[in-house]
Amino acid sequence: MTIDIRPVDPFDVAAVDAWWEVYAAALRADRGDDAVLWSLEETRQELRQASAVFERQVFLARLEDRAVGAAGLGLPLKDNTHLADVAVYVVPDARRTGVGSTLLEEIEARAIARSRRTFLAETSWAASAPADGTGHPGVEFGRRHGYALALGDRESVLDLPVAPELLDRLGAGTPDDGYVLRSWTGPVPEDLVAGWAALSSSLDTEAPMGDLDIEAGTPSVAEVGESEELVAAQGRTSFCVVALSPDGQVAAYSQLVVSGDDSSAYQWGTLVRREDRGHRLGMRVKLENLRRLQQELPRTPRVVTYNAESNEHMLAVNVALGFRPSGRLAELQKRIG
Template sequence: MTITISRIDPFDDDAYDAWWEAYAAARRVDMGENAVIWSRDESRAELQQPSATTERRAFVAQEGAVVGSASIGLPLKDNVHSAGIGVNVPPEHRRRGVGSALLAHVEAEAAAAGRTTLRADIFWPASASADGTGEPGYEFARRHGFAVALGDLQGRLDLPVADAAIEELLAEAPAPGYTIRSWAGAVPEDVVVEWAALDASLDTEAPTGDLDIETASADVADFRADEALVARQGRTSYGTIALTADGHVAAYTQIVVSIDDSNAYQWGTLVRREDRGHRLGLRIKLENLRMLQQHSPGTTRVYTFNADSNAHMLAVNTRLGFRTTARMAELQKRLG
C-alpha cells in the first residue's frame, strides 16, 4: 500500500489523536520509563496556539491507518535559516520506508520555507553505546545525512530529597552580597526584562558544539505569550533568581511541572558572566528544588538535560543527586 503524507488540523480531535499516539508510541519504545513525552493536551495546546515566534506544522503518514507522525517548527524572528523537525514511527511500522517518507516531506517543507539548516533531537538509554552506534534513531539519522552537533546527557533526580541534604549543600553556597527570590507562576513584572534576556541567551551561553544557532529574541511580549502557553497546558512554573545589591538579575533557574504526570522538568539555568564563580548556580537550583518540594509534594522526579561537555553544570547536578538515565544527540543537516 502506498504511503501518503498529510498535514493535520490540530483542532480535529481524531486527526490530532492519531498524530500524538504515533509520536508517544515511538518515544516509549525507545526510552521506556525515562521517555520524556509531552502529554496529549500539552502538545495539542502548542499546536493550536498562534505564535509570533514559531510556525508549527504536524503531519501523519498513512497506509490506510496512521503509521507515523512528524512535525516541523519554523522560527520567525531569529534563527530564520533553520527548522526544527521530529519524525516518529512506532516499532511495528519501522523499516518499511515510513520514516524516510516523513523525513523527505518535512525536508521539502523546510526548503520551501527558505531554510538551510535542519535540527532534530534523538534519544537512547544510558546503558547503550555512548556514541549511539546501533541505536535505531542514530542509524536512521546518519543514513539520511544528519550529524551530531552536540551531545547531551539526560539526568533524573528522584524526589523527595531530604531537607537535611539540601541544607548541607546550601551551607556550601551562601552567596554573600546576593538576594535570593523565588516564586511559582509567572515571572514578576519588575524582573521579567532581565529574566527574558538571560533565558534568550541560554542556547548560546551554554555549550553549543557545532550547532548553527544565534541568540534568541528577548522580547517580553513573546516571553509572556510562552508563559500563557505554559498556563494553558496546565503546567506550573517554579522560578528562582539571584539579585545583585543594586537589584539586577545575576542568575535564574526554572523548573516546570506537568499536570499530566508526576514529573518536573528542569528548564533553563544560567548565571551572568560577570557573576560567575560564586556558586550561584548551585544556590538557586537548591532554593528552587526546596520550593518545588514544598509546593508540589506529588512530584516524584525531576528530569534535566545538559551538554556532556558542560562539566560545571553536570557537577552541580551530581551534587544535587541526579543520575544519568539517557543520552540525547542534537542533530544537524545542511540543505542544498
C-alpha cells in the same frame, strides 16, 4: 504500497489523537518506561497556540488507512530564521518500510521552501548505550539522511524528595556577597521580566553548543508572555528563582516546570550571567527552587533535566544534588547550504 501523508489540523481532535499515538508508540519502543513524553493534552495545546515566534506544522502518514508515521516541522519566526526543527516518528512494525524517509523528505522540502538551510533533530536512548548512539535507530536513520551528531546531552533524573539535610549542607557556606534570591510561582513579575528575558534568551548560546548552528536570541518580553500562556493552557506549574546582583540586575535564574499530567518536574533552564560567575549562584538558585517545589508540591515524584555532556560544571552540580544518569540525547544537525 502508497504512503498517504497529510497535514494535521490542530483542531481536529481525532487527527491529533492519532498523531500523538504514533509519537508515543515510537518513543516507547526506543525507551520503554523511561520515555519522556509530552502528554496528549500538552501536545494539543501547543499545536493550537497561535505563536508570533514559532510556527508549528505536523503531519500524519497512513498505510491502508492506518496511522503509522508522524512528523513535526518547527520554524522559528523571530530569531535563527535559517533553522528548521524536524521530527519523525514511526510505529515499530512499520519501520524500514519507507515511511520515515518519505515523511522526512516531505518536511525537509517544506523547510527548504521557507528558505531554511539548517535542520535540527533530536533522538534519545538508554544511558548504558554508546555515547555516540551507534546502533540506535534514531541516530542511524539520521546518519543515512545526512544528519550528524552536533551535541550530545545527558538525561538525568532526581528522585524526590531530596533530604532537607542535603539541601542545607550544599547551601552551607554561602558568602555574604550582596546577591539576593527572589522566587515565585507562575508568571515572571513585571519588575523582573525584562532581566529574565535578557538572560533566558541567551541560554542556547551561553550553554555548551557543540557544533550547533544557532545564533544568540533577541530578548523579548512578549515571547516570555507567550511561553507563560502556553504553560497555563497546558495545566503546568512554573517555579522560578532568580539571583539579583548587588545593583539589582537578574544575574542568574532557574526554572522548574511541573506537568499537570504525570506530576513530574522538568528543568527548563539554569543559567548564570558571565560577569556573575564564581559565586555559586547556579547551586544557590537550584537549591532554592527545589526547596520551594518540595514545600508546595510535595508529591512531585522526580525532576528530569538535560545537560550537554561537555557541561562539566552543571553536571557536577546535579550529581551533588543526587541526579542519576537516565538516558542520552543526541542533537542532530544537517546543513544544506
